[in-house]
Structure formats: C-alpha cells, structure tokens
Amino acid sequence: MIRSELVQKIAEDNPALNVADAERIVTTIFDEIISSISSGNRVELRGFGAFSVKKREARTGRNPKTGDAVSVDSKHIPFFKTGKLLRDRLNGNNDS
Amino acid sequence: MSSKTLTRIELSEAVYREVGLSRNESAELVETVLNHISNALINGEQVKISAFGTFSTRNKKQRIGRNPKTGTEIPITSRRVISFKASQIMKEKVAAGNK
Numbered sequence: 140m141i142r143s144e145l146v147q148k149i150a151e152d153n154p155a156l157n158v159a160d161a162e163r164i165v166t167t168i169f170d171e172i173i174s175s176i177s178s179g180n181r182v183e184l185r186g187f188g189a190f191s192v193k194k195r196e197a198r199t200g201r202n203p204k205t206g207d208a209v210s211v212d213s214k215h216i217p218f219f220k221t222g223k224l225l226r227d228r229l230n231g232n233n234d235s
Numbered sequence: 236m237s238s239k240t241l242t243r244i245e246l247s248e249a250v251y252r253e254v255g256l257s258r259n260e261s262a263e264l265v266e267t268v269l270n271h272i273s274n275a276l277i278n279g280e281q282v283k284i285s286a287f288g289t290f291s292t293r294n295k296k297q298r299i300g301r302n303p304k305t306g307t308e309i310p311i312t313s314r315r316v317i318s319f320k321a322s323q324i325m326k327e328k329v330a331a332g333n334k
Binding site for chain 1: 238239240241242243245246249250253254264265267268269271272273275276277280281282283284285286287288290292314315316317319321324325326328329330331332333334
C-alpha cells in the first residue's frame with residue numbers, strides 16, 4: 140500500500156470527505172509525527188507503536204571499497220518500535 | 236533531550252485544527268489511518284508512505300535463546316516482525332532538529 144492508496148481508502152470510508160480532505164488528514168498526521176520527533180519528543184500510539192529518536196555515537200568507520208578509516212560523527216536517527224497489540228496480531232494472536 | 240510524549244490526542248488535535256471536522260471525527264480518522272496501516276501489514280503488504288517512511292514485515296526463524304537470569308536455554312519461536320525504514324526527508328529533519 141502506498142500513500143495515495145491510503146488516502147483513497149480514507150476517502151472511501153468517509154463519504155463526507157473528498158480526496159483532497161483525506162490527503163490533508165493523512166499529510167497532517169505524518170507531518171505531526173515528524174515534527175514531534177524532530178524536536179526530540181516521542182510519539183506513542185498505543186497498540187500500534189512508538190516513534191522515537193535514538194542517538195548514534197561517533198565512531199570510526201571504514202570506506203568499504205578502499206578500507207580507509209573515516210570518522211563518522213554522532214547523529215540522531217528516527218526509530219519505530221512496534222506496539223504489543225500489533226505485534227500479537229501479526230503473529231495471529233488476537234486475544235490481547 | 237526528550238521532554239514530551241505525544242499520543243493519539245495530540246495527533247487528533249492537529250487534524251482537528253487542520254480540517255473542519257469535530258474533535259470526535261478527527262480522533263476516529265487518526266484511528267482509521269492506523270488501522271489501515273496495521274491491516275495492510277498483517278496481510279503481508281508493505282506500506283510505503285512517501286516523505287515519511289516504509290513499514291514492512293520480515294519473518295524471523297526460530298532460534299535458541301537464553302534466560303539471562305538463569306542461563307537456561309529456551310527456543311524462541313519463529314515470528315513476524317515489523318521493520319520501519321525512515322525516508323531520507325525524515326532522517327534529515329530528525330538529524331537537524333536534534334543537534
């Protein structure tokens with residue numbers, strides 16, 4: 140499923156919305172998640188999962204082609220942890 | 236660094252501000268979006284959201300694990316897990332905002 144298909148489904152589920160509205164809603168949700176974690180906050184969606192930021196320390200890496208040592212600066216990367224309910228549902232367990 | 240945790244409430248609030256719907260409807264829409272993503276993943280589909288990232292599922296084989304406390308070996312059964320790969324745009328924004 141790609142973004143446009145998700146938008147399409149939202150529009151179909153809600154006859155009161157046109158596709159442009161659905162598009163705006165989807166964009167708002169994802170933009171809000173990005174802007175939250177960009178300012179160091181965590182986004183926790185119970186049952187679905189949580190988006191957070193993890194810090195990667197500076198390290199000495201290697202150019203895989205030449206073997207030269209290169210220093211890699213520390214950086215922050217986005218991280219998603221699957222929620223318990225979704226994890227269980229993925230494995231065919233719907234009891235929880 | 237991290238100060239706040241946002242939840243569904245803040246997401247629906249953002250939708251409420253952006254679109255002319257009630258708070259209730261906005262909350263339902265957030266839920267609908269999450270449900271569509273979950274269901275696609277459960278059906279084994281990849282979910283690709285441009286400018287955000289890609290969710291996909293992977294199958295993990297059974298392996299032998301260990302109870303870290305007692306050291307007893309126990310099999311970890313095969314399972315499906317979700318992997319999320321953030322888009323370049325998201326990575327750049329997160330890196331820029333968390334310096």
